[in-house]
Every structure is written in structure tokens, then in C-alpha cells.
Amino acid sequence: MIHLVLKTSSGDPRQQLNMAAVVPAPPLSWRSHHSRTTVFYRITRKSKNKYSLHSIFTPIASLSLSAQTHQTKSLSFANSSTNRQFSSLHEIKKLCESGNLKEALDFLQRESDDVVLDSAQRSEAMGVLLQACGQRKDIEVGRRLHEMVSASTQFCNDFVLNTRIITMYSMCGSPSDSRMVFDKLRRKNLFQWNAIVSAYTRNELFEDAMSIFSELISVTEHKPDNFTLPCVIKACAGLLDLGLGQIIHGMATKMDLVSDVFVGNALIAMYGKCGLVEEAVKVFEHMPERNLVSWNSIICGFSENGFLQESFNAFREMLVGEESFVPDVATLVTVLPVCAGEEDIEKGMAVHGLAVKLGLNEELMVSNSLIDMYSKCRFLSEAQLLFDKNDKKNIVSWNSMIGGYAREEDVCRTFYLLQKMQTEDAKMKADEFTILNVLPVCLERSELQSLKELHGYSWRHGLQCNELVANAFIAAYTRCGALCSSERVFDLMDTKTVSSWNALLCGYAQNSDPRKALDLYLQMTDSGLDPDWFTIGSLLLACSRMKSLHYGEEIHGFALRNGLAVDPFIGISLLSLYICCGKPFAAQVLFDGMEHRSLVSWNVMIAGYSQNGLPDEAINLFRQMLSDGIQPYEIAIMSVCGACSQLSACDWGKNSIALL
Structure with missing residues (x-):
């Protein structure tokens, strides 16, 4: 038996600790080439009544020279193998980071x-590569790696x-492959369930x-x-199913998860x-903890629902309030619109x-939002300057700039940019938003040829x-003025909505x-619409x-029965009808x-009285308009001048114009 005796350096009997540990000795035989080590422990006093246990390893001479040499080689080989494993894993991570x-x-x-990596390191390397495949949307490499994992009895x-394979396929836009992997699993934990729910939500398959x-x-x-x-809550939002979302909100409250950020x-x-x-x-104000995403979400919520001032106020509060978060790209692209x-x-x-x-102004999304903001504020020179400086333009950049000129009805510049976009970069192709931005400038028959060219491009x-x-x-x-072409486009539509009928119906109503x-x-x-x-x-x-x-009164009745007559546009159309x-x-x-009389409604009534040979009523209504503090436009002034000419009230007309 080997006895290990622990001794203290002090001679104080209270500090002498004698402990015998009985450890069975390994058998010694001619096959044994292992060196033995005797262990002595020394207890040193660190402070009063506190001691530290140290070990000193004193090797005993090996039984033979060959045993010592073998041990040295084994240690050297182990260190070399460990270093190579670390190096291999590091190399795989580097290749993933660089996109190779x-x-x-x-x-x-x-x-x-070569069995260089042990099982844990191989698993880690596979996981890193699967994540990279998802981030880079490289589904081919992801499939090969999936096959490697499936073929391994170990993995x-x-x-x-x-779980990472399910996520990889969803990030690559193939939730059906994610579901296939999920269904083949013999045992599923919550991570796999979460991954498949996330896969459907990420790919906007909200019902699934x-x-x-x-x-x-x-x-x-x-x-x-x-x-x-x-x-799940994001899926409810995607479905615009408020009732279902409120049920999940209730579930979160019962499970004490509603306070989770x-x-x-x-x-x-x-x-x-x-x-x-x-x-x-309410949710925002009751959150015990808020992060930048919380502020971005409430800013976006205000903006999406037309509360623009509230949205900007929330942005200002985020910057200077107690929490004082630093905006990111998502914040800026929410606030700029x-x-x-x-x-x-x-x-x-x-x-x-x-x-x-x-340092976020050169981020592509921020740059595009700035171009859009300047163009919608009618500062096209500033928008053009940012556009020209942007050396990473994408289709959104071009659409923002084209839309800016289209809103100003600058036909030449709009079509020039459209042509330049496709000649400057062969890979840049006009999309639906490009077409929708360009079409509003096609206002006259002179643009009909350009319109047909756009139509041909859309078909191709x-x-x-x-x-x-x-x-x-x-x-x-x-x-x-090409109503026949309008009707051909309409007839070729597979599904016609109310908007489709309105587009054609309005064309015939406005034309001949x-x-x-x-x-x-x-x-x-x-x-049935x-x-x-x-x-x-x-x-x-x-x-x-x-x-x-007769038909007009029938339509008026329909508007009254369906609550449409209160709409300002409908109200003015009814005035014009009568x-x-x-x-x-x-x-x-x-x-x-x-309830609310717009300037247009006053103009319609004054002009209407004048056109129907009722000049006194036109002048009286004009007087009422002035007394209500409403500044008339040219059409009202022209109508009153016409009424004055009917009454030969030249002096009154002159005085009214002088007063204005």
C-alpha cells in the first residue's frame, strides 16, 4: 500500500495534519512502461486560521529509459494533435467569415x-458552416453538409x-426543406419546434x-x-389577425412572459x-426593460398609422430621454420617411x-432613405447629389430618384434616368416599383410611344x-387618350379588382x-363587386x-345608404352633378x-350660380366667403366677374377685386 502523509511546516501540534490516504498501487510487471509519481502536500499559512494546500510532484525514477522516452513522445504527440485541431477549426471559421x-x-x-478533429470540434465546425450557409443563402453547400450530417451515425x-439545418434551409428561402428535416426527426425538443415556427414566419407563411x-x-x-x-406574434401581425394576436398576448401574460423584452x-x-x-x-409603457428595438417598434407603429408628429416625438425622446439610446440603421430608415x-x-x-x-450616412438603406426624403421635400438637387455620390446604388436608389423627378412631372429627366439605369449597369433591371414610378408622367398623347415601350418591357x-x-x-x-389600349390591358387581366374596374371606368368618365x-x-x-x-x-x-x-340621383341614394356621401370628394362631385x-x-x-366646406366647394358653388344665370346668388355667396375669412382663388374671382357682367355691376366688381 502507498501512504501519502501530509505535513505542515509549523511545529505547532494544532497545525500538524496527518492524513493517510489508502490508494491501491498499480501492478508492476514487465509490461508496465508507466512512471510513478509520489505526491507530497505542503500547507502554508495565509492568515490566521486559514491555510493553503499546495502539491509538489516529485517523479520517481522510471523503471527503464524506454518508458521515459515513450512518455515524452506521447505528450509531444498530444500537444501537436491539440494544436492541429485548434488550427483546423480556426481555418474553417476563417473560410466561413470570408464567404468561401x-x-x-x-x-x-x-x-x-484524417480524423484530425474530435467529435465536439467536428460538431462545432459543422454548426459554424451551417450558420454561414444560411447567412450567405448558399443552399447548395448547405445541402451537401446536410447529407454529411445525415450519413453520420454520430451526428x-x-x-x-x-436545429441549425432547419434554420439554414429557412434562411435560404426553402421552408419546405426545413419541414422535411423536422418531420424526419425521431425526437424533437423545443428548439426544433421553435426553429420550424421561425422558418414559416421568416418566409411569410404565416398560416403554416x-x-x-x-x-x-x-x-x-x-x-x-x-x-x-x-x-407567433409576428405571424399574427402578418395575417393582420388582431383577435389571434390578442389571444397570444393573453397567453404570454398567463405564462409570465409578457415582461420579456x-x-x-x-x-x-x-x-x-x-x-x-x-x-x-400601453405595451411599450409597461415594459420593465426596453431596448433599441422597442423604441424602433413604437416609432414605426406611429409612422405606419399616420401619427407622424408622435413618431418624431418618440424619436426625440429616445435620443434625449432617461434611457438615451443611440439610433441604428433601422431607426433612421423609419424616421426619414x-x-x-x-x-x-x-x-x-x-x-x-x-x-x-x-457614420451611418453611407449605409445603403440610409442613403436611399435620404434620397427619398429630399426628393419628396422637393429638394431634388440635394437628392441628386447624394445619388451621384452613392457608389453602391441598388434598384431602390434608382427608384427613389426616378420617383422624385416623376412627382415633379419632369418627363425628360424621368425617362433619361430610366434609360441610364439600364445602360450603366447591365445587371440592373427595372422592377414593378420602377414602372409604377414612371407611369404617372405619361399624361399626354405625346408620351404614348414611350408608354408602349414601357408596356412591352413589362410583358417581356x-x-x-x-x-x-x-x-x-x-x-x-x-x-x-388610348382607351382601346386601356380596355385590352383590362381584358387580359386574370383577376379584376375594384381598382381595376375603377381605372377603366374613370378613363371613360373623363373622356368622350x-x-x-x-x-x-x-x-x-x-x-359581384x-x-x-x-x-x-x-x-x-x-x-x-x-x-x-335620373342616374345621378340613384347614385346619390346609393352613396347615402352606404355612408359614402360624407366623403369630401363625393360631396364635391354631388355639387357638380346638381x-x-x-x-x-x-x-x-x-x-x-x-360639415367642412373646402375652398373647392366654395368655388364650385359660386361658379355654378354664375353658369346657371343666378348672378345675385353668386355675388352673395362670394360675400359670405370673404366674411368667413376664406381667401378665394382665381376661379371664384372669375366667376364673380362673370356675375357682375350679367348684372352690369361694374363698380361692385372693381371694388371686390381692389379689396382682394
């Missing part, structure tokens, strides 16, 4: 064949690797996400966690998308300055199938065939041009009942 995924896979296969049932979530909570013993619920952020975004800004604010929506160039320039200070590239694009072409052809507009209305209702406010406005215009009081049909006093009744 195929080389990383080949390197991993070679190292696996085919590995929970972590299978809700279906798999229902299966998770109904047929398994797993409980959703703070990773499951944000994905990720769950809270998802709820804010969901309520914002569903239009319940007050609920989003707010500045554009308000056409507030001062705020926009302030955000631009902040972006420069933070499959853009015509987009409903918005088809509707825009119908409207553009009608503006250019208002009766055709009424016929189209009847066809639309026969197809109900008219909206735009349909009613177009029909009233058609009736005005036909001077058809005036054109020689019923100005009926128009006056409608005018008197208007």
Missing part, C-alpha cells in the same frame, strides 16, 4: 477523413445540428406558422418560451401593424446630420401580372364616352357630363349641410 463556403466544406471533409440525431404552433401546444408537452411567442417588442409591432396604436403604447411625409426639410436635414455624426419581364402595374397601365393609357362608364359599372356589380368612393365619384362625373339627373343638371338650389342644400 465550398472551400470550408471541402476542408472539413478532408479533416474528417444524424444531434439536436443542435438538426400558426398551424405548427397549434400542434406544438396541443400534442406535445413542451411549453412555448420567449423565442416561440415572438415568432422580445415578447414586448413583438407585441408593439403587431399592434402597430393592426392599427391599434393605443395598445402598442416621417420627415418626407410631413415634407419637413428641417427635420430631415437634422436627421441627415445625425446620420453623418454616427413578367411585370404585367402584377395587379398594381396593370391598373397603372390602364390609367396611363386613358390619360394619353361617359355612357360606357355607366355600362362598366353595371358589369362590375354583376361580377361593390363600388367604393372612387367608383361613385367617377360615376357622378359621368352623369354630370351626360346631364343625367349644378351641371341645372339644379343649383339642390346643390345649395348639400353645401349648407357640409
Whole structure:
């Protein structure tokens, strides 16, 4: 037996510790080539009543020289093997970071064949490569790696690797492969369930996400966690299913997950998308912890629902409030459209300055948002300057600049940029948004040839199938007076919505065939579609041009029954109808009942009285307009001058004009 005796350096009997540890000695035989070590422990006093135990290893002479040599070689080999393993894993990570995924896979296969990496390191290397495949959307390398994992008896049932395979396929845009991997798993933990829910949500298959979530909570013993619920809440937002979202909110409350920052952020975004800004604010204000995503979500919620000032106020509070977060790219690309929506160039320039200070102004998304902001604020020279300086332009950059010139009805510049985009970069192709930005400048017959060229491009590239694009072409052809072309586009549409009917119907109402507009209305209702406010406005215009009081009154009745008559656009169209049909006093009744009288409504009434030979009423209404403090435009002044000429009231007309 070997006895290990522990002695203290002090002679104090209280500090002498004698401990015998009985350890069976290994058998000594001629086959044994292992050296033996005797261990002595020394206890040193560190402070009063505190001691430290140290060990001193004193090797005993080996039984032979060959045994000592063998030990040295074994240690050397072990160190060399460890270093090589570390080096191999490091090399695979470097290849993944640089985007050389195929080389990383080949390197991993070679190292696996040479058994350089142990199982833990191989698993880690595979996981790193799977993540890189997802981030780079390299599904081919991902498939080969999936095959390698599946063929390995050691890793085919590995929970972590299978979870990463599910995620990799979803990031590559192939949730069906994610589901195939998920279904083949013999045992599933919560991580795999979360991965497949996330896969469907990431690829906007929101109904499938809700279906798999229902299966998770109904047929398994797993409980959703703070990773499951944000994905499910995002699916509710994608479906715009407020009721379902509120149910998940209740579930989060019962499970005590509602205070989790990720769950809270998802709820804010969901309520914002569903239009319940007050609920989003409640969630935001009751969060025990908020991060930058929380602020970005509430800023976006305000912006999406038209609360532009509140959105900017929240942004300001985020910067200077107690929490004081530093904005990121997502913050800036949310706030800049707010500045554009308000056409507030001062705020926009302030955000631009902040972006420069933070070094974010050269980020592509921020640069595109700045171009869009300046163009919508009608500062096209500044937008053009940023556009020209951007050496990483994408299709969004071009669309923002083209849209800016199109809004200014600059036909030449719009088409010049469209042509330049496709000649400067052969890979840059116009998309649906490009076409939608360009079409509004096609206003006259002189642009008809360019319009046809755009239409041909859309057909060749499959853009015509987009409903918005088809509707825009119908409207553009009608503006250019080519109603036959509009009807051909309409007839070739597989699915016709109310907007499609409106585009064609409005074209006929505004041009030479208002009766055709009424016929189209009847066809639309026969197809099972109900008219909206735009349909009613177009029909009233058609009736005005036909001077058809009978049809107009029927449409007026429909508008009253469906609550459309309160719409300002419909109200003005009704005034025009009755005036054109020689019923100005009926128009006056409608005018008197208007809650908010716009300048256009005053102009219509004054002009209507003058056109119907009622100059006294026109002048009296003009006086009332002035007394209400409303500044008239040219059309009202011209109408009053006409009324004065009818009454030979030259002096009154001169005085009125002088007063203005």
C-alpha cells in the first residue's frame, strides 16, 4: 500500500495534519512502461486560521529509459494533435467569415477523413458552416453538409445540428426543406419546434406558422418560451389577425412572459401593424426593460398609422430621454420617411446630420432613405447629389430618384434616368416599383410611344401580372387618350379588382364616352363587386357630363345608404352633378349641410350660380366667403366677374377685386 502523509511546516501540534490516504498501487510487471509519481502536500499559512494546500510532484525514477522516452513522445504527440485541431477549426471559421463556403466544406471533409478533429470540434465546425450557409443563402453547400450530417451515425440525431439545418434551409428561402428535416426527426425538443415556427414566419407563411404552433401546444408537452411567442406574434401581425394576436398576448401574460423584452417588442409591432396604436403604447409603457428595438417598434407603429408628429416625438425622446439610446440603421430608415411625409426639410436635414455624426450616412438603406426624403421635400438637387455620390446604388436608389423627378412631372429627366439605369449597369433591371414610378408622367398623347415601350418591357419581364402595374397601365393609357389600349390591358387581366374596374371606368368618365362608364359599372356589380368612393365619384362625373339627373340621383341614394356621401370628394362631385343638371338650389342644400366646406366647394358653388344665370346668388355667396375669412382663388374671382357682367355691376366688381 502507498501512504501519502501530509505535513505542515509549523511545529505547532494544532497545525500538524496527518492524513493517510489508502490508494491501491498499480501492478508492476514487465509490461508496465508507466512512471510513478509520489505526491507530497505542503500547507502554508495565509492568515490566521486559514491555510493553503499546495502539491509538489516529485517523479520517481522510471523503471527503464524506454518508458521515459515513450512518455515524452506521447505528450509531444498530444500537444501537436491539440494544436492541429485548434488550427483546423480556426481555418474553417476563417473560410466561413470570408464567404468561401465550398472551400470550408471541402476542408472539413478532408479533416474528417484524417480524423484530425474530435467529435465536439467536428460538431462545432459543422454548426459554424451551417450558420454561414444560411447567412450567405448558399443552399447548395448547405445541402451537401446536410447529407454529411445525415450519413453520420454520430451526428444524424444531434439536436443542435438538426436545429441549425432547419434554420439554414429557412434562411435560404426553402421552408419546405426545413419541414422535411423536422418531420424526419425521431425526437424533437423545443428548439426544433421553435426553429420550424421561425422558418414559416421568416418566409411569410404565416398560416403554416400558426398551424405548427397549434400542434406544438396541443400534442406535445413542451411549453412555448420567449423565442416561440415572438415568432407567433409576428405571424399574427402578418395575417393582420388582431383577435389571434390578442389571444397570444393573453397567453404570454398567463405564462409570465409578457415582461420579456422580445415578447414586448413583438407585441408593439403587431399592434402597430393592426392599427391599434393605443395598445402598442400601453405595451411599450409597461415594459420593465426596453431596448433599441422597442423604441424602433413604437416609432414605426406611429409612422405606419399616420401619427407622424408622435413618431418624431418618440424619436426625440429616445435620443434625449432617461434611457438615451443611440439610433441604428433601422431607426433612421423609419424616421426619414416621417420627415418626407410631413415634407419637413428641417427635420430631415437634422436627421441627415445625425446620420453623418454616427457614420451611418453611407449605409445603403440610409442613403436611399435620404434620397427619398429630399426628393419628396422637393429638394431634388440635394437628392441628386447624394445619388451621384452613392457608389453602391441598388434598384431602390434608382427608384427613389426616378420617383422624385416623376412627382415633379419632369418627363425628360424621368425617362433619361430610366434609360441610364439600364445602360450603366447591365445587371440592373427595372422592377414593378420602377414602372409604377414612371407611369404617372405619361399624361399626354405625346408620351404614348414611350408608354408602349414601357408596356412591352413589362410583358417581356413578367411585370404585367402584377395587379398594381396593370391598373397603372390602364390609367396611363386613358390619360394619353388610348382607351382601346386601356380596355385590352383590362381584358387580359386574370383577376379584376375594384381598382381595376375603377381605372377603366374613370378613363371613360373623363373622356368622350361617359355612357360606357355607366355600362362598366353595371358589369362590375354583376361580377359581384361593390363600388367604393372612387367608383361613385367617377360615376357622378359621368352623369354630370351626360346631364343625367335620373342616374345621378340613384347614385346619390346609393352613396347615402352606404355612408359614402360624407366623403369630401363625393360631396364635391354631388355639387357638380346638381349644378351641371341645372339644379343649383339642390346643390345649395348639400353645401349648407357640409360639415367642412373646402375652398373647392366654395368655388364650385359660386361658379355654378354664375353658369346657371343666378348672378345675385353668386355675388352673395362670394360675400359670405370673404366674411368667413376664406381667401378665394382665381376661379371664384372669375366667376364673380362673370356675375357682375350679367348684372352690369361694374363698380361692385372693381371694388371686390381692389379689396382682394
